[in-house]
Amino acid sequence: MSLNQYKKKKIAFVIGALTPGGAERVISTLSNGLIDDFDVTIITFKKSKPFYRLDEKIQVISCFDKIDKPTSVFGSIKLNYNILKKVTSIVKSEQIDLLIGFITSANIIATLAAKRNGIPSLISERNDPLKKDIPRFWLILRKLVYPKSDNLIVQTEKVKAIYTSMLNHKSITVLPNPISSDLSQLRKNEAKREKIILTVGRLNNDKRQDKLIKAVNELKLEGWKVIIIGKGPNKDKLNNLIESLNLSDQIEILSNIKNIHDYYMKASIFVFTSKAEGFPNALLEAMHFGLPCISTDCNYGPSDLITDGKDGFLVPVNDQSILVKKIDELIKDDKLKAQFSINAIETSLNYTSKKVTEKWKNVINQHF
Template sequence: MKKSIAFVLPNLNAGGAQRVVSSLANSLIKEYDVCIIVLYNCDPFYKLHPDISIRFCLPEYNSNPNTFQSIINIFKLVNSLIKILKNNNTSIAIGFMPVTNIYTILATRFINIPNIISERANPKYSSMNKFWTYFRKIAYPFANCLVVQTKANKDFFKTYVRTEIEVINNPVDRELLEKRNFQFPKENIILNVGRLDEPKNQDLLICAFSNINNSKWKLILVGDGNNYNEYKNLIASLKMQDKIILAGNITDVSKYYNMSKIFAFTSKCEGFPNALIEAMSFGLACISTDCPHGPSEIINNNHNGILIPVGDQKALEENLVKLMNDEVLQEEFRLKAVQSTLAYQPNDIASEWSKIINNLILKEIFES
C-alpha cells in the first residue's frame, strides 16, 4: 500500500515553487499517494497528474486583514491543515515557502507526523515582515529536515535548525522537457522568462537591448508582475514597441525556448534560477548576472554561458553583441549548456526527495 504524502504551499499560481511542487508531485505519484494542500482555493497553473488530489484550507484570501483577523486566520489555517492531514492519513507533510513551512511544522507537531520544510528564496533578500521572521526562528528548530537549493542557503540556515540540511536542486519540468525540439527553426530572439518585478531587474535588459544594434533581433519577456505597466511605458518611451515584446504569463513556454537563440537573465538575487536551468536545457546561449544565489553554480563563465556583474548594463550590452554576432559561440554554449543540465532531470531530483521522505517515514515508524 502506498504511503500518503502532502505538499503544503500558499497557492498553485504561476511561480518557481509552484512549478517545482507540480513537477515533484507528478514524478512521485508513481510511488506515493500525493496530495497538494494550498492555503486558499485556487486553480492550478501547471498541469498535474489526475491522481494527485488538491485540498484547500480556506475558501478565500483576505488581502487586507486587521491584526485580530490575522491571528484568527492563522488558527483557522493551522486547524484546517491538521484536519486535512489527519483525514488523508498523511505519513509526511512537505512545506514549501516560509509561512507555509511554519504552518506545516505546527500542524505536524500537533498530530505527531514527520515534516520536511523547503526554503526556495534567497533569505538575505527576504520580504518577510518582522513577525514571520521571528516566528520562523522559533518554529524551524522543530523541523525534521530542511531542504534548500544552494550551498549558500545551507550556510545561512545552519543556525535555524537542529537537523540535517539537504541541498537539492530544482528539477526541469518533465512536461516542458517533453516539448523540447532541437530541430525547431531558431529566430533572432533574445528571451527572458520570469516575474516582472524589481528583483528580476528586466529594465536593465530593456535598456541594454535598446542601446545596441538590434535591427535584426527581437527581445521577448515572458511573465507578468508588478512592473508590467512600468516596463510597458519604458518600452514606449524608448520607441521599441516593435522590437521588445511583453508576452505576459504563458502556460506553455516551450515555444519560446525552442525558437529563441539567446537567453538573458538579469536578476539581482535568486533562490535558485529555474528559468535559467530551463533555458540551458533547451540549448539557449545564456548570459546571466552573477547574483546570489545560483547562477555561478550552474554557469561556468565562458564555458557553457556568460556571467556578468549584477546591474552592469555595459557588460550586458557588450556580451549581447558578442553572442548576437557569433553563431559559432552560440552553438558551443548550446551544446555545453544542454550537457551541464543533465543533473536536473526530474527523475533524478525526485529520487533525492524520495530518499529523504522514506528515511523520515521509517524513522518515525521505528521510534513510535
C-alpha cells in the same frame, strides 16, 4: 504479510496556491514523479486551477475558496491561524503521514500542523535567505519554527551555509530543482531559431527586467525582438519604460503563457538579470532547451548552473556595461552561441526530473 504493509505512505505538499511560478512548477513535477511510490496530496491555502499538469491520482485540497488580503498585522495573524487550523484538520482527516512545505509561510504552517498531528515535516526554502523584503513577522517565526521541522531542504550549498549559521537546525539537505519531465518531452533536437532575446520570470524588483530593456535600448539592435514572459507587480512600470524608450515594436511582455516551450525553442539568446535568486528554474529550463544564456552572477543559483565562458556568460549584478557587452558579443558570434548551446544542454542533464525526484524520494523515506 498483511495488506497494511503494502499500503503506500501518504505525503502532502503545502503551498499558497497552484498558480504559475517556480515553486508551483517544482511541486507539480515532484508530485507527478512521486505518485508511483506515495499517495500524494497537495494542500493549498486558497483554491486555484492548477497551472501545471498534475497526474489524475494526485488529490488537491484547498483550505479556502478565496482569501482576502489582510489589512493589518492582527488580520494577518488571524488569517494564518485559521489556515493553520484548516491544514491541521485536513492532515488529520486525510491521515497524512508526512508534510512537505514550500515557501516561508507554508513552511511554518506545515511544521506546526505536522507537530499538532505528531507526524514528520520537511520544509523547502526557495528564496535568498538574506532577502530584505520578508516581513519581520515571518522572519521571527522562521527562526522559531524552522528548527522544529525534521528536515530543511535548500537548493544550493551556499544557501545551506547561511541557514546553518542562522538557524539551530539539526538537518539541512541540499536538493536542486528538477526540470519538468513534461517540458523535457517537448524539446526538439532541431530548433528553428529566430532573432529573439528571451527572458522569463516574475515581474518584480528582484528580477530586474528593466536592465534588459535598457541594454536593448543602448544596443540599437537591428532585426531583433525581445520577449519578456511573466506576470507581477512591475508590469505597468516595465511597459511604461518600453513606451518611453520607443521600443514597443521591439519588446513585448507576455503573461500566463502555457506553451513556454515554444518560446524556448524559437529564441536565440536567453538573458537573466536577477539581483536575488533561490534557484532559477527559468535559467535551467532555457539551458535545457539549448539556449545560449547570459545571467547575472547573483548570490545563489546562476553560478551553480553556468561556468562562465563554457556554457554561458555570468555578469556582475548591476554592471550594465558588461551586460550590454556580453549581449553584443553573443549576438555577433554564431560559433560561441553553438558552443554554449551544446554545453548548456549537457549541464542541464544533471537536473532531470528522474534524477532529482529519486533524491527527494530517498530523503522522504528517511523519515518513515
